[in-house]
Amino acid sequence: MRIAIVDESASRAAVIGEGLAALDDCELFVVTERRGLVARIAEIDPDIVLMDLGNPSRDVLEEYFAVSRALARPIAMFVDESDDESIAASIDAGVSSYVVDGLAAHRIRPILDLAVRRFNAFARLQTDLAAAQNKLAERESVDKAKRILMQSRGLAEPEAYAELRRTAMNQGKRIADIADAVVTAHSLMGGS
Amino acid sequence: MPRETGAKADLTIGFLPLVDSALLILAREHGFADAEGLRLALVKDMSWATVLDRLLYGHTDAAHMVAPLAIATTLGRGRPAQPLSVPFVLGLNGNAITMRPELADQLAPAGGLADPAEAGARLKAIVAAGRKLRFGVVHRYSSHNYMLRYWLAACGVRPDHDVEITTVAPPFCADALEAGEVDAICVGEPWNSVAVERGAGRIVLVTAQIWRRGVEKVLALREKVLDERREETEALVRALVRAARHFVDPDHWDENAALLARPEYVGGDAMLIKRAISDRLLLAQGAEPSPFPDFMFQYREAANFPWVSQAEWLYTQMVRWEPPGFDAGDARRAARVFRPDVYRSALTGTAEPLPGASSKVEGSLAGTTVVGTQQGRMTLESNRFFDGGVFDPANLEGYLASLP
Numbered sequence: 001m002r003i004a005i006v007d008e009s010a011s012r013a014a015v016i017g018e019g020l021a022a023l024d025d026c027e028l029f030v031v032t033e034r035r036g037l038v039a040r041i042a043e044i045d046p047d048i049v050l051m052d053l054g055n056p057s058r059d060v061l062e063e064y065f066a067v068s069r070a071l072a073r074p075i076a077m078f079v080d081e082s083d084d085e086s087i088a089a090s091i092d093a094g095v096s097s098y099v100v101d102g103l104a105a106h107r108i109r110p111i112l113d114l115a116v117r118r119f120n121a122f123a124r125l126q127t128d129l130a131a132a133q134n135k136l137a138e139r140e141s142v143d144k145a146k147r148i149l150m151q152s153r154g155l156a157e158p159e160a161y162a163e164l165r166r167t168a169m170n171q172g173k174r175i176a177d178i179a180d181a182v183v184t185a186h187s188l189m190g191g192s
Numbered sequence: 193m194p195r196e197t198g199a200k201a202d203l204t205i206g207f208l209p210l211v212d213s214a215l216l217i218l219a220r221e222h223g224f225a226d227a228e229g230l231r232l233a234l235v236k237d238m239s240w241a242t243v244l245d246r247l248l249y250g251h252t253d254a255a256h257m258v259a260p261l262a263i264a265t266t267l268g269r270g271r272p273a274q275p276l277s278v279p280f281v282l283g284l285n286g287n288a289i290t291m292r293p294e295l296a297d298q299l300a301p302a303g304g305l306a307d308p309a310e311a312g313a314r315l316k317a318i319v320a321a322g323r324k325l326r327f328g329v330v331h332r333y334s335s336h337n338y339m340l341r342y343w344l345a346a347c348g349v350r351p352d353h354d355v356e357i358t359t360v361a362p363p364f365c366a367d368a369l370e371a372g373e374v375d376a377i378c379v380g381e382p383w384n385s386v387a388v389e390r391g392a393g394r395i396v397l398v399t400a401q402i403w404r405r406g407v408e409k410v411l412a413l414r415e416k417v418l419d420e421r422r423e424e425t426e427a428l429v430r431a432l433v434r435a436a437r438h439f440v441d442p443d444h445w446d447e448n449a450a451l452l453a454r455p456e457y458v459g460g461d462a463m464l465i466k467r468a469i470s471d472r473l474l475l476a477q478g479a480e481p482s483p484f485p486d487f488m489f490q491y492r493e494a495a496n497f498p499w500v501s502q503a504e505w506l507y508t509q510m511v512r513w514e515p516p517g518f519d520a521g522d523a524r525r526a527a528r529v530f531r532p533d534v535y536r537s538a539l540t541g542t543a544e545p546l547p548g549a550s551s552k553v554e555g556s557l558a559g560t561t562v563v564g565t566q567q568g569r570m571t572l573e574s575n576r577f578f579d580g581g582v583f584d585p586a587n588l589e590g591y592l593a594s595l596p
Binding site: 034035057064066088092 | 237238239240241242245246249250251270271330331332358359360361363364371
């Protein structure tokens with residue numbers, strides 16, 4: 001079976017492709033480039049197209065599929081009415097799927113289920129990454145604030161940190177928020 | 193209606209980042225929804241396909257939608273049928289046809305918009321001379337597609353035969369013009385202006401020149417959701433009417449343009465957005481903005497009233513351009529998508545004019561006409577088609593037969 005993964009995010013396409021590569025009897029094609037998308041899909045001649053819901057080219061591709069209905073291998077949004085739940089799950093996960101007309105549901109289902117799981121896994125990765133980046137940014141801002149306090153008030157590092165913590169506790173805020181405020185105030189006052 | 197407990201009802205609404213999503217944004221940001229006991233959450237997407245998916249699978253309760261898509265979905269074109277309902281029209285027109293400058297210069301006089309009949313005749317000559325032209329529209333089931341085709345066909349240029357029409361996503365319209373993937377686009381704002389700013393295109397016509405009062409975006413809900421949440425839907429209609437009044441008031445243009453330009457909404461340049469909402473477009477790079485009254489038409493003359501005749505006109509265009517052909521049952525289902533009854537019951541007792549009829553002859557008003565409303569009379573200005581065509585909803589098949 002020929003599966004095309006259309007995703008402008010190359011990293012997500014890789015995560016999904018990696019999952020689907022485990023399937024027997026499937027050939028994968030990853031399309032991350034927007035230009036020439038329709039021509040590329042025509043060339044691949046896929047049985048299944050998986051596309052992320054955020055992709056602005058969905059309307060373009062659906063138009064192509066609508067026109068291609070007149071062709072030998074019509075392709076349509078996979079909306080199996082008998083299985084609303086799995087479609088809902090794929091919409092939740094952020095993936096749309098288009099399937100060549102007449103392909104048996106029992107062949108499609110495992111691929112869709114897998115795609116949904118991979119989309120969800122990617123979303124979790126993104127959340128973890130965002131949390132990690134956030135933490136890193138917070139640490140940088142706390143370090144900066146400490147340096148400002150050490151320089152402007154002649155404090156030692158542990159004292160500077162204690163000062164930030166005390167202020168945070170008094171104001172019912174997070175240390176990172178206080179640190180941000182210190183950094184902002186400092187740059188407003190002409191510091192660098 | 194505000195609830196007795198004071199608790200707010202939550203409504204989630206999908207939209208695409210286009211200037212005509214404005215009323216939803218204004219209803220949320222200026223407190224009009226809040227005053228009606230609603231808490232709006234807006235979900236921004238990048239394709240109509242996704243806006244529709246979210247609506248059908250319950251991620252959203254309502255959506256900003258190209259009007260023909262609501263009808264196509266109800267009729268089961270492109271996917272299994274799911275009945276949608278439209279209690280409110282988010283606006284009329286607001287689109288333009290922008291061409292590569294070299295083509296535009298052959299159709300339009302320097303510095304101005306073209307005359308639709310004249311430009312059409314010139315286009316016909318260009319095509320007859322053997323030039324292959326490709327037009328981009330934003331969606332198969334869009335008023336852009338139908339307005340463009342109406343104009344071309346009325347000028348003797350046969351869509352799909354003499355010229356190709358393809359789908360281009362709005363954010364990529366300027367790119368597609370620049371790269372020569374298309375020669376012209378029919379798209380909403382701010383995307384014409386973006387193409388103009390980049391020198392990729394010149395605005396040749398606005399759709400208001402093709403049909404002076406053409407239905408554009410609508411508020412769509414699943415029929416079932418409208419039935420289950422009728423009270424909230426009516427509250428939303430009232431909030432949107434207030435938003436519409438705010439939108440057209442020149443005192444608020446700067447403020448609203450800045451609001452719409454926020455990245456979570458339409459995004460982009462507030463100056464370009466203001467051009468659209470003030471009906472003053474820059475037609476070509478380096479020119480001065482030129483006024484075109486009613487380029488966008490979001491409030492006056494009960495513009496938000498879902499005239500059944502508008503849904504029926506869209507249905508005639510759908511069967512005109514793609515199979516299956518006319519079917520009386522489909523025509524009835526299409527007509528039923530627009531729900532003037534909901535609009536009326538939402539606004540009964542307010543000062544908003546409520547037309548007495550649910551349908552009107554479209555294109556019949558060359559000058560101004562006075563029509564009856566429940567509160568008295570309302571003056572309607574011209575709603576003509578550029579070719580003088582008249583659409584009588586009492587005779588859909590006759591109208592179809594009369595079209596070129």
